[in-house]
Amino acid sequence: MLNAQFFTDTGHHREKNEDAGGVFYNQTEQQLLILCDGMGGHKAGEVASQFVVNRIQELFEAENLVEEDQAEDWLRTTLQKINRELYHHASTNEAFRGMGTTAVAALIFDNHVVIANIGDSRAYLVNSRSIEQITSDHSFVNHLVMTGQITEEEAFTHPQRNIITKVMGTDKMVIPDVYIKRINFYDYLLLNSDGLTDFVRPHIIQTQLSEPLPLEEQGETLLNLAQEYHSTDNVSFVLAEIEGDKV
Numbered sequence: 322m323l324n325a326q327f328f329t330d331t332g333h334h335r336e337k338n339e340d341a342g343g344v345f346y347n348q349t350e351q352q353l354l355i356l357c358d359g360m361g362g363h364k365a366g367e368v369a370s371q372f373v374v375n376r377i378q379e380l381f382e383a384e385n386l387v388e389e390d391q392a393e394d395w396l397r398t399t400l401q402k403i404n405r406e407l408y409h410h411a412s413t414n415e416a417f418r419g420m421g422t423t424a425v426a427a428l429i430f431d432n433h434v435v436i437a438n439i440g441d442s443r444a445y446l447v448n449s450r451s452i453e454q455i456t457s458d459h460s461f462v463n464h465l466v467m468t469g470q471i472t473e474e475e476a477f478t479h480p481q482r483n484i485i486t487k488v489m490g491t492d493k494m495v496i497p498d499v500y501i502k503r504i505n506f507y508d509y510l511l512l513n514s515d516g517l518t519d520f521v522r523p524h525i526i527q528t529q530l531s532e533p534l535p536l537e538e539q540g541e542t543l544l545n546l547a548q549e550y551h552s553t554d555n556v557s558f559v560l561a562e563i564e565g566d567k568v
Contacts, residue, residue: 322350322352323352323429323562324562325344325354325510325561326536326537326559326560327343327559328558329555329556329557329558330555330556332516332547332554332555333548334552335553335555338367338557339358339366339367339370339555340358340516340555341359342374342512342559343559345377345381346381346382347385347386347387348386352429353427354426354427354429354559354561355374355425355426355512356425356513357422357424357442358423358442358514358515360420360422360423360485360488365416366420369417369421370422372407372410372422373403373407373422373489376407377426380403389433392428392430393501396426396428396435396499400437400497401494407420407422407490410490411491419491420490420491421491422440423441423442423489423514424437424440424497425439425444425456426438426512427444427510427561429561433501433504434504434510435499435500435501436499436501436502437500438456438497439487439489440458440485440488441459441485442513442514442515443455443456443512443515444500444511444512445510445511445526446502446511446563447507447508447510447530448508448509449508451527455500456498457498459488460482460484460485462482462484483519507563508562508563509530510561511526511559512558513557513558514555514556514557515554516547516555517543517547517557517558520547520550520552521547521550521552525546525550526546529542529543536560540560543560
Protein backbone atom coordinates (compact mmCIF):
# COMPACT_ATOMS: atom_id res chain seq x y z
CA MET A 322 0.00 0.00 0.00
CA LEU A 323 1.34 3.39 -1.00
CA ASN A 324 1.09 6.70 0.81
CA ALA A 325 -1.08 8.47 -1.78
CA GLN A 326 -3.17 11.63 -1.99
CA PHE A 327 -5.37 13.44 -4.53
CA PHE A 328 -4.49 17.11 -5.10
CA THR A 329 -6.57 19.57 -7.13
CA ASP A 330 -6.79 23.29 -7.87
CA THR A 331 -9.39 25.07 -10.02
CA GLY A 332 -6.72 27.60 -11.03
CA HIS A 333 -7.01 31.26 -11.88
CA HIS A 334 -8.54 30.90 -15.35
CA ARG A 335 -11.50 28.54 -14.85
CA GLU A 336 -14.77 29.15 -13.03
CA LYS A 337 -15.31 25.48 -12.19
CA ASN A 338 -13.18 22.43 -11.62
CA GLU A 339 -13.87 19.66 -14.14
CA ASP A 340 -11.23 17.32 -12.67
CA ALA A 341 -11.97 14.55 -10.17
CA GLY A 342 -9.94 11.83 -8.52
CA GLY A 343 -9.30 9.77 -5.44
CA VAL A 344 -7.54 6.97 -3.60
CA PHE A 345 -9.76 3.98 -2.79
CA TYR A 346 -9.53 0.62 -1.03
CA ASN A 347 -11.40 -2.66 -1.45
CA GLN A 348 -12.36 -5.15 1.24
CA THR A 349 -8.85 -6.62 1.44
CA GLU A 350 -7.22 -3.13 1.55
CA GLN A 351 -5.95 -3.24 -2.00
CA GLN A 352 -5.42 0.24 -3.35
CA LEU A 353 -6.74 1.94 -6.48
CA LEU A 354 -5.85 5.44 -7.71
CA ILE A 355 -7.99 7.34 -10.25
CA LEU A 356 -7.74 10.71 -12.00
CA CYS A 357 -10.32 12.08 -14.47
CA ASP A 358 -10.41 15.32 -16.47
CA GLY A 359 -13.87 16.30 -17.68
CA MET A 360 -14.03 17.69 -21.17
CA GLY A 361 -14.07 21.48 -21.00
CA GLY A 362 -15.37 21.76 -24.55
CA HIS A 363 -18.41 19.64 -23.83
CA LYS A 364 -21.41 20.03 -21.57
CA ALA A 365 -21.10 19.07 -17.92
CA GLY A 366 -17.50 17.92 -17.91
CA GLU A 367 -17.44 18.02 -14.11
CA VAL A 368 -20.47 15.68 -14.06
CA ALA A 369 -18.71 13.16 -16.31
CA SER A 370 -15.45 13.10 -14.35
CA GLN A 371 -17.17 12.75 -10.98
CA PHE A 372 -19.49 10.06 -12.38
CA VAL A 373 -16.51 7.90 -13.38
CA VAL A 374 -14.70 8.43 -10.07
CA ASN A 375 -17.82 7.63 -8.03
CA ARG A 376 -18.62 4.48 -10.01
CA ILE A 377 -15.11 3.04 -9.93
CA GLN A 378 -15.02 3.73 -6.19
CA GLU A 379 -18.32 1.84 -5.71
CA LEU A 380 -17.26 -1.10 -7.85
CA PHE A 381 -13.77 -1.38 -6.34
CA GLU A 382 -14.93 -1.06 -2.73
CA ALA A 383 -17.39 -3.92 -3.37
CA GLU A 384 -14.56 -6.21 -4.49
CA ASN A 385 -13.01 -8.62 -2.00
CA LEU A 386 -9.74 -9.32 -3.83
CA VAL A 387 -8.48 -8.58 -7.33
CA GLU A 388 -5.90 -11.27 -8.11
CA GLU A 389 -2.73 -10.08 -9.82
CA ASP A 390 -3.42 -12.12 -12.95
CA GLN A 391 -6.93 -10.65 -13.13
CA ALA A 392 -5.99 -7.00 -12.60
CA GLU A 393 -5.52 -6.08 -16.25
CA ASP A 394 -8.89 -7.57 -17.22
CA TRP A 395 -10.61 -6.06 -14.15
CA LEU A 396 -9.46 -2.52 -14.98
CA ARG A 397 -10.31 -2.83 -18.67
CA THR A 398 -13.77 -4.34 -18.22
CA THR A 399 -14.66 -2.05 -15.30
CA LEU A 400 -13.81 1.09 -17.26
CA GLN A 401 -15.74 -0.24 -20.26
CA LYS A 402 -18.77 -0.91 -18.05
CA ILE A 403 -18.59 2.59 -16.54
CA ASN A 404 -18.21 4.07 -20.02
CA ARG A 405 -21.45 2.41 -21.15
CA GLU A 406 -23.22 3.76 -18.07
CA LEU A 407 -21.84 7.25 -18.67
CA TYR A 408 -22.80 7.13 -22.35
CA HIS A 409 -26.35 6.10 -21.41
CA HIS A 410 -26.52 8.82 -18.75
CA ALA A 411 -25.39 11.43 -21.27
CA SER A 412 -27.61 10.26 -24.13
CA THR A 413 -30.78 10.16 -22.00
CA ASN A 414 -30.28 13.57 -20.35
CA GLU A 415 -30.35 16.55 -22.69
CA ALA A 416 -28.36 18.71 -20.26
CA PHE A 417 -25.53 16.16 -20.28
CA ARG A 418 -25.52 15.20 -23.96
CA GLY A 419 -21.99 15.12 -25.37
CA MET A 420 -20.20 15.22 -22.02
CA GLY A 421 -17.04 13.17 -21.60
CA THR A 422 -13.94 12.65 -19.51
CA THR A 423 -10.45 11.25 -19.63
CA ALA A 424 -9.44 8.61 -17.10
CA VAL A 425 -6.19 7.16 -15.81
CA ALA A 426 -6.36 4.52 -13.09
CA ALA A 427 -3.75 2.46 -11.25
CA LEU A 428 -4.22 -0.77 -9.31
CA ILE A 429 -1.35 -1.24 -6.84
CA PHE A 430 0.40 -4.51 -6.00
CA ASP A 431 3.52 -5.17 -3.92
CA ASN A 432 6.10 -4.91 -6.70
CA HIS A 433 4.16 -3.63 -9.68
CA VAL A 434 1.30 -1.46 -10.80
CA VAL A 435 -1.39 -2.03 -13.43
CA ILE A 436 -2.37 1.20 -15.18
CA ALA A 437 -5.23 1.90 -17.60
CA ASN A 438 -5.83 5.13 -19.50
CA ILE A 439 -8.35 6.70 -21.84
CA GLY A 440 -7.56 10.19 -23.17
CA ASP A 441 -4.60 12.41 -22.37
CA SER A 442 -4.39 12.22 -18.59
CA ARG A 443 -1.07 10.58 -17.82
CA ALA A 444 0.77 8.22 -15.52
CA TYR A 445 4.45 8.73 -14.68
CA LEU A 446 6.97 6.82 -12.58
CA VAL A 447 9.64 9.01 -11.05
CA ASN A 448 12.94 8.50 -9.24
CA SER A 449 15.99 10.65 -8.49
CA ARG A 450 17.43 10.10 -11.98
CA SER A 451 14.47 10.01 -14.34
CA ILE A 452 10.77 10.50 -15.01
CA GLU A 453 9.11 7.90 -17.24
CA GLN A 454 5.76 8.48 -18.91
CA ILE A 455 3.93 5.15 -18.77
CA THR A 456 0.79 6.02 -20.71
CA SER A 457 0.47 7.21 -24.30
CA ASP A 458 -1.86 10.15 -24.92
CA HIS A 459 -4.94 9.54 -27.04
CA SER A 460 -4.51 12.88 -28.77
CA PHE A 461 -4.02 14.38 -32.22
CA VAL A 462 -0.55 15.74 -31.48
CA ASN A 463 0.65 12.46 -29.98
CA HIS A 464 -0.40 10.76 -33.21
CA LEU A 465 1.74 13.30 -35.08
CA VAL A 466 4.67 12.54 -32.76
CA MET A 467 4.26 8.77 -33.05
CA THR A 468 4.18 8.98 -36.86
CA GLY A 469 7.24 11.22 -36.98
CA GLN A 470 5.47 14.31 -38.32
CA ILE A 471 6.46 16.54 -35.38
CA THR A 472 8.88 16.30 -32.45
CA GLU A 473 7.92 16.07 -28.78
CA GLU A 474 9.24 19.62 -28.38
CA GLU A 475 6.93 20.82 -31.15
CA ALA A 476 4.03 18.94 -29.59
CA PHE A 477 4.43 20.89 -26.35
CA THR A 478 3.41 24.14 -28.05
CA HIS A 479 1.30 22.79 -30.94
CA PRO A 480 -1.92 24.83 -31.41
CA GLN A 481 -4.00 21.63 -31.66
CA ARG A 482 -2.52 19.87 -28.64
CA ASN A 483 -5.89 19.88 -26.85
CA ILE A 484 -7.63 17.70 -29.46
CA ILE A 485 -8.29 14.35 -27.78
CA THR A 486 -9.03 11.28 -29.90
CA LYS A 487 -10.51 8.97 -27.25
CA VAL A 488 -12.55 9.78 -24.12
CA MET A 489 -15.14 8.16 -21.87
CA GLY A 490 -18.82 8.92 -22.40
CA THR A 491 -19.04 10.05 -26.01
CA ASP A 492 -19.14 6.57 -27.59
CA LYS A 493 -20.84 3.40 -26.40
CA MET A 494 -17.65 1.37 -26.75
CA VAL A 495 -14.18 2.42 -25.65
CA ILE A 496 -11.04 0.31 -25.19
CA PRO A 497 -8.54 1.49 -22.56
CA ASP A 498 -4.81 0.98 -22.96
CA VAL A 499 -3.40 -1.10 -20.10
CA TYR A 500 0.20 -1.19 -18.87
CA ILE A 501 1.98 -3.30 -16.26
CA LYS A 502 5.12 -1.84 -14.69
CA ARG A 503 7.47 -2.89 -11.93
CA ILE A 504 7.77 -0.14 -9.32
CA ASN A 505 10.66 -1.35 -7.15
CA PHE A 506 13.19 1.26 -8.24
CA TYR A 507 10.93 4.30 -8.30
CA ASP A 508 10.09 6.88 -5.65
CA TYR A 509 6.76 8.22 -6.91
CA LEU A 510 3.78 7.29 -9.05
CA LEU A 511 2.01 10.33 -10.53
CA LEU A 512 -1.39 10.35 -12.25
CA ASN A 513 -2.15 13.80 -13.63
CA SER A 514 -4.43 15.91 -15.78
CA ASP A 515 -3.01 17.95 -18.65
CA GLY A 516 -3.38 21.11 -16.57
CA LEU A 517 -0.04 20.12 -15.04
CA THR A 518 2.03 18.69 -17.90
CA ASP A 519 0.76 21.05 -20.63
CA PHE A 520 2.59 23.79 -18.73
CA VAL A 521 5.25 22.21 -16.48
CA ARG A 522 7.70 20.06 -18.39
CA PRO A 523 8.33 16.56 -17.01
CA HIS A 524 12.00 17.17 -16.16
CA ILE A 525 10.96 20.08 -13.92
CA ILE A 526 8.48 17.80 -12.14
CA GLN A 527 11.22 15.19 -11.73
CA THR A 528 13.60 17.74 -10.25
CA GLN A 529 10.98 18.88 -7.75
CA LEU A 530 10.12 15.34 -6.70
CA SER A 531 13.81 14.69 -6.03
CA GLU A 532 13.57 17.11 -3.10
CA PRO A 533 13.27 15.36 0.31
CA LEU A 534 9.80 16.67 1.24
CA PRO A 535 6.74 15.03 2.81
CA LEU A 536 4.02 13.98 0.37
CA GLU A 537 1.67 16.82 1.34
CA GLU A 538 4.36 19.43 0.67
CA GLN A 539 5.37 17.83 -2.62
CA GLY A 540 1.78 17.96 -3.81
CA GLU A 541 1.29 21.57 -2.80
CA THR A 542 4.58 22.50 -4.47
CA LEU A 543 3.50 20.89 -7.76
CA LEU A 544 0.21 22.81 -7.63
CA ASN A 545 2.17 26.03 -7.11
CA LEU A 546 4.56 25.14 -9.96
CA ALA A 547 1.61 24.85 -12.35
CA GLN A 548 0.56 28.39 -11.47
CA GLU A 549 4.15 29.66 -11.77
CA TYR A 550 4.22 28.25 -15.30
CA HIS A 551 0.91 29.98 -16.05
CA SER A 552 -1.41 26.99 -16.29
CA THR A 553 -4.75 28.10 -17.72
CA ASP A 554 -6.54 24.86 -16.79
CA ASN A 555 -7.64 23.00 -13.68
CA VAL A 556 -4.60 21.24 -12.19
CA SER A 557 -5.12 17.85 -10.57
CA PHE A 558 -3.10 14.75 -9.80
CA VAL A 559 -2.76 11.75 -7.54
CA LEU A 560 0.74 11.52 -6.07
CA ALA A 561 1.86 8.29 -4.42
CA GLU A 562 5.11 7.53 -2.58
CA ILE A 563 6.77 4.22 -3.44
CA GLU A 564 8.92 2.52 -0.85
CA GLY A 565 10.62 0.02 -3.12
CA ASP A 566 14.20 -1.14 -3.45
CA LYS A 567 16.56 1.80 -3.91
CA VAL A 568 19.77 1.82 -5.88
